[in-house]
Amino acid sequence: MTPLEIKGFRIYPAALNRAAQDRIIADVRDVLRQAPLFRPRTRRGPMSVRMSAAGEYGWISDTKGYRYEPNHPDGQPWPAIPGSIRALWDDLADSPRTPECCLINWYDEGARMGLHQDADEQDYDCPVLSVSLGAEALFRMGGTERRDPTVSHWLQSGDVVLLTGPSRRAFHGVDRLRPGPSPLFPEGGRLNLTLRVVT
Template sequence: MLQSETGFRLLKGHLDRAAQAALVEAVLARVDRSPLFTPAMPRTGRKMSVRMTNFGPLGWVTDKDRGYRYQAAHPVTGEAWPNLPQALFDLWEAVSGWPDPPEACLVNWYGPGARLGQHIDADEDAKFAPVVSVSLGDSAKFRLGGPTPKGPTTSLTLDSGDVVVLAGPARRFRHGVDRIYPGTSTLLPPGWRPGRINLTLRRVTKGQAGQAGDRGTQPA
């Protein structure tokens, strides 16, 4: 939908309601056995307001003692993360333009008061691979900046079914979630938690695209 030379793309309404509902079903079934955990900031131990889990061979976690990292096991249960739903492989193939499959799907649940401060994704060895994000449930105020801690930011509303791609230079842009707009979607089943689920697909390790000779190049 919105295409730009920065590598930022907002695919407004990329997933229709049926596709969103099918994805939610796949997500909730996996969250049942890989429960949401409460991440904590490195050093301070301050708890984040967003709750998380992961799918795929690797998952992003953080805690006071060991900080930000990817690991193969759930930090609470010690079990391997559930597999990635096929629909997410398909989405990655459709929008990422990257030759290697995703290895991590970070599942972020934002309750009505949750936020995520401005940050730059930097924990992946595959630092040139795009990041693909899917919004499900309540709308969110998303803020996108540039590559430096200073500089202007712009805010965008992300609605259920929207897909965001951060590729090229935008892969290293600051971004965060200022707030959730409670009650703006009926997608999440009554009886589950209210709010927003964001799925973020990432390539973590260097694959074919990370071999010597084509570092940093964008595949056709």
């Protein structure tokens, strides 16, 4: 599988066929039955995405700040990362370590994710692997400084992005979704999964 390189971000178009996407979505729904989606808050107010996680850790944001925690906000441990998702890491991440967290982000049509760095992990030598499912998303990629120029690329359902090397600490975000239904989600919306090593 030949990736597309944009500003150091490694994009694998159509890495997942429809059957693989359906299988992952079924596994994510099993996770969400145990660890329901919640809406994180920041000091500025609630985020537009809803989140959950699987693995040893999940990412939490509230008025105290950003951090990884071993439990869902309801107090229960996060479910294990499904094998269908772990297999992507094994195939594409080229990392000696195994992922400790799979963040699950649900974007309604109006949701977005501002430019940010994935900077709460302790081992920047390990990549972050991101999976797009559902609505197309306009993915913005910058450099390691917030003021660096950015470029945008429409991610399709089944695309996988690997943040590795310089892009591991680069700013990135999702500006908007293409509205309307998709084959995966007739009601619209996008599911994004990110695998990462935390410790």
